[in-house]
Structures are given as C-alpha cells and as structure tokens.
Amino acid sequence: MPNPDPLLTDRPTDERTDPYDAVLLLSFGGPEKPEDVVPFLENVTRGRGIPRERLEAVGEHYFLFGGRSPINDQNKALIAALEKDLAEHGLDLPVYWGNRNWDPYLAETVEQMARDGVRRVLCLATSAYSSWSSCRQYRDNLEAAVVAVPDDLVAPQIDKIGAYYDHPGFVTANADGILAALADLPDEVRDAARLVFVTHSIPISMSESSGPPAGRPEGGAYVAQHLEVAAAVAAQVAAATGVERPHELVYCSRSGAPHVPWLEPDVNDRLEELAAEGTAAVVLSPVGFVSDHMEVVYDLDTEALATAERLGLPARRAASAGTHPAFVAAIRDLVLARASRERALTPVPRDHCPLGCCSGSR
Secondary structure: OOOOOHHHHOOOOOOOOOOOOEEEEEEOOOOOOHHHHHHHHHHHOOOOOOOHHHHHHHHHHHHOOOOOOOHHHHHHHHHHHHHHHHHHOOOOOOEEEEEOOOOOEHHHHHHHHHHOOOOEEEEEEOOOOOOHHHHHHHHHHHHHHHHOOOOOOOOOEEEEOOOOOOOHHHHHHHHHHHHHHHHOOOHHHHOOOEEEEEEEOOEHHHHHOOOOOOOOOOOOHHHHHHHHHHHHHHHHHHHHHOOOOOEEEEEEOOOOOOOOOEOOOEHHHHHHHHHHOOOOOEEEEOOOOOOOOHHHHOHHHHHHHHHHHHHOOOEEEOOOOOOOHHHHHHHHHHHHHHHHHHHHOOOOHHHOOOOOOOOOOO
C-alpha cells in the first residue's frame, strides 16, 4: 500500500465540507445515440484536422454498442452513489456534473452553478493520474468555463482535486476487481495467473512532461504513478490470496499519426508475447480508468479478450473502480481532506500543479 497521504489523515475528526458548497464531477463525455457519434468525435478532435472519414471509421467502435458510450450512465451511477454516501454521513453537499466533449457541457454546468448561487466548488475529474490530457487540460477547461460565465452572474471559484491514484480506496476497489476475476479463472491456472494492468497510451512526449513524480526532478509522473498503484494493488491481491503473482503495465487505445511514438507495449501485442512464453493465464486490470467506459468495453472486452481467446490464453477482465464502496468513500475523504486544509489556509502541494507541469504534447 502507498504511504498514507497527509491530506487524507491530517484533518480534524469533525466532518465539515466548508468552505465548499458543491462538488463538481468533471468527465470526458460520450455519445448517447448513433447520430451523436461523429459530432462527438469532432468535439474531441477539434483543431487537429482529422478527416470526417477517419472519424466515421473510429466511430465504428461506438456503433458496435448501439452508438452509445457507457461513460455517461457510469457517471450518473457514480453521482448517485456519492450523493447517497454524503447523505449517510450527514453531509449536505450538492453534486453537479459537466463534460468536456458532450452534454452536459462543462460551461453550461458552471453557469448553472452560478445561477444556483454556488460560490465555492471542489472538482473531481474522472481521471486519477497526471498528464496533459488527464489533468492539465481539465484545469484549462475549468478556467475557460469560469471565464465564460455571463457578466450578470457571479462565477464560482473552482478548485480541482489533484491526482488520487494512490488513495487506499482506489487501490482497494481495483484489488477487489482482480480478486473477483481470479476467482472466475479455472482452478488449475488461478495461482499462476499474471496480472496485466492496462491504461490509456499517450504520446511519449506527453508522458515525459507529466511530472515530476515524487523524488525525481524530471518528468514522467504518468508512468511512475501507474507503476506505483499497480504494485500497491498487486501487493493487496497477494495479501488476500497468499500468492505473489507477477504483474506489469501495458497500454491500449493508441491513436494519432503513426510516426509519433506512443507508450508501449500495446495490450494485444503483449498478450501475443505472453502466450508464446507459456503464460498460464492473465487478468486484465483497467487500473488507468475510473470506470468501464469505451476504452475498456471495446479495447479490452472486445479486442483484447478476443486476442486471448485466439491464442488459447485463459483471460479475465477485472472490474474498474466504478461505484465500489471503497472508491465512493475515497471521494468523500478527498473532499473532507481538501476542505479541512482550505479552512486552515495551509498549502495543498499535492493538489496544485507546479507552473508548467504537464504542459506536454497534445
């Protein structure tokens, strides 16, 4: 397990959320029906000059699922679980939701908060790691949304929770997903199964500028954070099963120009190698994703599991954190910890990126 974060432990026992009067769940967004798919992808790729034909080809992934991304329903489920958890702990804190690329759009949500009289907001993005696309871009989106609030309204101040990949609740949720997947493997291969942690590939230039990780002057936090949480999850699984299994980090969802180097190995390529090496079985853990959205249900459930089946390699896919009670409780804990520090007017170094951090390549 990672060392306890002082943000999570160094706070009063009384559970207060002031100075915050709302929580904002900030996410990527996704299409709701087939006719939404190409306009959604145009939003995602705006300014990159990608031809419509290419977007239509990429959209085939969505059409396999009726043109509907699972991410919106998963965000609704997470909001409902968080609202229930907050209420059960006597915390009266409304939860708003805004997306970068589809309805409900972030700018509209921020304007609605202003109309509702919300003045101080704590934002949680549905990405647990540091990089330009998973953190810095969301910060830029928040700034733009605040600036866009009409002049006749008072725009809320929005603080964003920083990378939370190492929160014990996130670790436990992912470990439990692996334990359930292991239990579904045949008895004869379960103890020899390899844990393959999967995250979204990004350009190497973006990865190298996503830092710095703790104790290192250079960049590279994106990979370093994933390796850290993979080790913590694997250790928790080993403690629960009494079996230490080998584990590694691989990538999915590579896109962009072929000449631009991205993080490797690809999950399908690695499965080919593992099968050739005689690996008994694998569990694919989507630790890089908060919920089972398109990169999980297509890249892993559709492509990677098909690759494993073709290779005769027993494989199971572990659940992501989703609405696991430990993850939902972790969000509440992050809110209370940040609120405590803000009331004390003490610095929150973990929650504030250094100047120029995660500038990266788009």
